[in-house]
Amino acid sequence: MTNRMKEFQTQKTPLFVPFITAGDPSPEATVDLALALQQEGASALELGIPYSDPLADGPVIQRASLRALKNGMSLEKAIQLVSIMREKGLTIPVIIFTYYNLLLQLGEQKFFELAAQHDIDGLLVPDMPFEESKELHEACQQHDLSFISLAAPTTSKERLGEISRTAQGFLYCISSLGVTGTRTSFAKDLNRFLENAKASSQVPVLVGFGLSSREQMQQFEGKCDGFIMGSAIVKKIEELGPELVNEETKEKAIAAFSDFLSKVVPVKKVYS
Amino acid sequence: MKTVYPDSKGRYGQFGGKFVPETIMFALEELERGFLEAINDEDFKKDLEHELTHYSGRPTPLTYAGKLTERLGGAGIYLKREDLNHTGAHKINNAIGQALLAKRMGKKKIIAETGAGQHGVAAATAAARYGLECKVYMGEEDIRRQELNVFRMKLLGAEVIPVTSGTRTLKDATNEAIRQWVSAVEDTFYLIGSAVGPHPYPKIVKEFQSVIGFEAKAQYKEMHGGKLPDKIVACVGGGSNAIGIFAGFVNEDVKLVGVEAGGKGILTGLHAATMANGREGVIHGSLTYLLQSEEGQIQEPYSISAGLDYPGVGPEHAYLKFTKRVDYQCITDEEALEALNILCLEEGILCALESAHAVAQAIKEARTMSPDENMIICLSGRGDKDVHTLFEQQKEEDSHDQ
Numbered sequence A: 001m002t003n004r005m006k007e008f009q010t011q012k013t014p015l016f017v018p019f020i021t022a023g024d025p026s027p028e029a030t031v032d033l034a035l036a037l038q039q040e041g042a043s044a045l046e047l048g049i050p051y052s053d054p055l056a057d058g059p060v061i062q063r064a065s066l067r068a069l070k071n072g073m074s075l076e077k078a079i080q081l082v083s084i085m086r087e088k089g090l091t092i093p094v095i096i097f098t099y100y101n102l103l104l105q106l107g108e109q110k111f112f113e114l115a116a117q118h119d120i121d122g123l124l125v126p127d128m129p130f131e132e133s134k135e136l137h138e139a140c141q142q143h144d145l146s147f148i149s150l151a152a153p154t155t156s157k158e159r160l161g162e163i164s165r166t167a168q169g170f171l172y173c174i175s176s177l178g179v180t181g182t183r184t185s186f187a188k189d190l191n192r193f194l195e196n197a198k199a200s201s202q203v204p205v206l207v208g209f210g211l212s213s214r215e216q217m218q219q220f221e222g223k224c225d226g227f228i229m230g231s232a233i234v235k236k237i238e239e240l241g242p243e244l245v246n247e248e249t250k251e252k253a254i255a256a257f258s259d260f261l262s263k264v265v266p267v268k269k270v271y272s
Numbered sequence B: 001m002k003t004v005y006p007d008s009k010g011r012y013g014q015f016g017g018k019f020v021p022e023t024i025m026f027a028l029e030e031l032e033r034g035f036l037e038a039i040n041d042e043d044f045k046k047d048l049e050h051e052l053t054h055y056s057g058r059p060t061p062l063t064y065a066g067k068l069t070e071r072l073g074g075a076g077i078y079l080k081r082e083d084l085n086h087t088g089a090h091k092i093n094n095a096i097g098q099a100l101l102a103k104r105m106g107k108k109k110i111i112a113e114t115g116a117g118q119h120g121v122a123a124a125t126a127a128a129r130y131g132l133e134c135k136v137y138m139g140e141e142d143i144r145r146q147e148l149n150v151f152r153m154k155l156l157g158a159e160v161i162p163v164t165s166g167t168r169t170l171k172d173a174t175n176e177a178i179r180q181w182v183s184a185v186e187d188t189f190y191l192i193g194s195a196v197g198p199h200p201y202p203k204i205v206k207e208f209q210s211v212i213g214f215e216a217k218a219q220y221k222e223m224h225g226g227k228l229p230d231k232i233v234a235c236v237g238g239g240s241n242a243i244g245i246f247a248g249f250v251n252e253d254v255k256l257v258g259v260e261a262g263g264k265g266i267l268t269g270l271h272a273a274t275m276a277n278g279r280e281g282v283i284h285g286s287l288t289y290l291l292q293s294e295e296g297q298i299q300e301p302y303s304i305s306a307g308l309d310y311p312g313v314g315p316e317h318a319y320l321k322f323t324k325r326v327d328y329q330c331i332t333d334e335e336a337l338e339a340l341n342i343l344c345l346e347e348g349i350l351c352a353l354e355s356a357h358a359v360a361q362a363i364k365e366a367r368t369m370s371p372d373e374n375m376i377i378c379l380s381g382r383g384d385k386d387v388h389t390l391f392e393q394q395k396e397e398d399s400h401d402q
Helices: A003-010 A027-039 A059-070 A075-087 A100-106 A108-117 A130-142 A157-165 A190-200 A214-218 A231-244 A250-264 B022-039 B042-056 B066-072 B091-104 B118-130 B140-145 B147-155 B170-183 B201-223 B240-246 B315-322 B333-347 B353-367 B383-401
Strands: A015-021 A045-048 A094-097 A122-124 A149-151 A171-174 A205-208 A226-229 B062-064 B076-081 B109-114 B133-139 B159-163 B188-190 B231-235 B255-263 B279-283 B286-290 B326-332 B374-379
Touching: A015 A027, A015 A059, A015 A205, A015 A231, A027 A045, A027 A075, A027 A231, A027 A250, A045 A059, A045 A075, A059 A231, A075 A094, A075 A100, A075 A108, A100 A108, A100 B279, A108 A130, A122 A130, A130 A149, A130 A157, A130 B022, A149 A157, A157 A190, A171 A190, A190 A205, A226 A231, A231 A250, B022 B042, B022 B091, B022 B170, B022 B201, B042 B091, B062 B201, B066 B076, B066 B333, B066 B353, B076 B201, B091 B109, B091 B118, B091 B188, B091 B201, B091 B240, B109 B118, B109 B170, B118 B133, B118 B147, B133 B140, B133 B170, B140 B147, B140 B159, B147 B159, B147 B383, B159 B170, B170 B188, B201 B240, B201 B315, B201 B374, B231 B240, B231 B353, B240 B255, B240 B315, B240 B374, B255 B315, B255 B333, B255 B353, B286 B315, B315 B326, B326 B333, B326 B353, B333 B353, B333 B383, B353 B374, B353 B383
Parallel strands: A015 A045, A015 A226, A045 A094, A094 A122, A149 A171, A171 A205, A205 A226, B076 B374, B109 B133, B109 B188, B133 B159, B231 B255, B231 B374, B255 B326
Antiparallel strands: B062 B076, B279 B286
C-alpha cells in the first residue's frame, strides 16, 4: 500500500471518491478536473479508462467512454496523465478503473511498471470477480498497489466475508443491482448488506452506484465510511464538455464544476 | 483423449471463465445450480425430448448428397439437416432447452440478444410456447437491416428493444442484455444465443446443441454398419452448431473442421475470422480469441452472413484450436455464395449463408479425399431468411455484367 492510501484510510469520514473518465472531454481537462475534485474535498480519485464494451456501466459512462476513445485515450496514456496531475499538486490516491481486457493487452508487468513510474495507488477491475482475481490481487500487493474489491447486495454472506477479509484500500459496496447511473431507490436489503460488510471488513467500506445527491448519502451515514460518485459527476462533465475544451471558457467551466461539487460532496474538507 | 472440461471455474484450458461484474455472480451461480439439477432430472430430460420430437421435429435427417458427391469425385458427403428444424435452424434446440430451464427455475420472463434476428425469433418462439414474457435486445443498426425478423418476433409476442450503445450491433445487444439481466435477475432468465458468454453459458448451450452430434453419429453408424465418418465440417460464428455436432465426435478418431467467415478476405480487414486473426482477450465475460485493436478495444467484424458476424468465439472452440483438436479455416463471402448455388443446383437445398461457409470448405476438402471416405456437413439453417440478400447480390452482379 502506498503512503497516500494509508493516509486515505485514516481520514475523517465520510470519505468521498469521485469517478471521472480519462480523456473526457480532453486529456488536459481531465487533469484540471482531478485537481478541482481534490480542491472540493475528494479523498481519492477513481480514474476510469474508456472501453468499447463497458459491461458494468450505464449510458452516461458509456457515452463518456466513446468521447474519450475518440480523443485517443488508452490505459497507458491515462496512467501517464497522473504524473501531470501530481506535478500540478494532486496528492490524493489515484485508483485506475479498467476493464480486464485493456489490462490483459497492455500486460500486467507493463502495468505495474507504469503504475510505479506515475504514482498510482490502486487498481479496480470491474469485470474481475473474486474467483478470477486472486493472482492479480497478490501481484498488486507485491507492487504496493491496493486492489479494490467489489461486493453487491446479492453477494452471499459467506462470499462477502471472503471478499472483505482480503480487501485492500477500501471495500466498494454496490448500492443496487444493474449498471452504474443515478437512480432514486436502492436495493432493499442494503442496510443489512452494509452491516455485514462493516462487520467483516478491515478497510473502509464505501457505497457506490446511483448516488447523485448529499441527501441520498445522508441515508447511509453511520452505515458506511464513505461514498463513490461516478455518473452524476460524469454527466456534469458532459454538460460542461464544450466549455472545458475551449481556452476562453475553461476557467468558468471549472468554476461551475467546483460549484456543482460543493453541493454534492458529503462533507466539505480541503485536503492538506 | 477423453477430456473433462470446463473445470469448476468454467475454464477450458486458459479459456472461458467468468469475467463479469460482481452483481452478476449470484445470477450465474443460481443458473449453474438450476442447470445441473435440471439435466440430472429425468422428468426434465423427458420434457425436453418430447418438445424436440413433437414440436421442433427432431430427429432431423442425415441426407446423402449424392449428386454433389459425384460432381466433386471425392469423399462422400452427408448433410445433417438442422435446416429442417422448426423456425429453420439449429437455434431452436438451444432456445427450447433454455426456455424449459427458465420455467423450471421459476422465472417468468426471458431476455435475449440477437444480431440478424435468428436467435431472437427462436427465443420468441420458445417464449410463446412456454408462456414466458420475452424481450429481445437488438442493435439499432441490425433492426434497420433485418426488418422482417423484427416483425416476426413481434408476431410471436416478443418486445424488441433497440440498443443504441457502441456500434449498435450484436456485441452491443449482448452487452445490453447482460446489463438488463443484472437489474432484473430475480424473475428474469437470460437466454443466450450461442456457446459464448460467462460460465456456465458455453456449457449450457453445448449441452442443448449436442443433440445434433449424437443424433448424427447414431444415424451415420446405422447407415454404415457401426462405422464413423472421417470428417465433420461446421461453420463457426459464436460456434453453437459446431460445438453441438463436434460433441458427438470430439472423443473419437474423426477429423473436425470449423469454418469462420473470411468476409471480403482476411487482408482487407473486413472479416469475422476470430481464430485466424484474433488474439486472446475478454468478451462478454469469457476469455477467448477476440478481434480487437492493439490496445484491446473490441473491433466490429464483417461477414455477408449476419450469423457469423461476432468478434469473439465460444471459449471451447478457442481451446479446441489451441490444442489443435479442430482445424479452423476461413471461407470468403464469394466462396460461400458459390457453394450456396452449387448446393441449390445439385441437391435442391437452399441453405443459410452461414451454413454455406461449411459447404464451401467441405467442397474444397472433399475433392482431395478418397471416395472411400465420408464427411458430414452440419447444415445449420435454411436460406429463406437470406433470399433478400441473395436477390440484391444477384442484381449487383447483373449490373456489373452489363
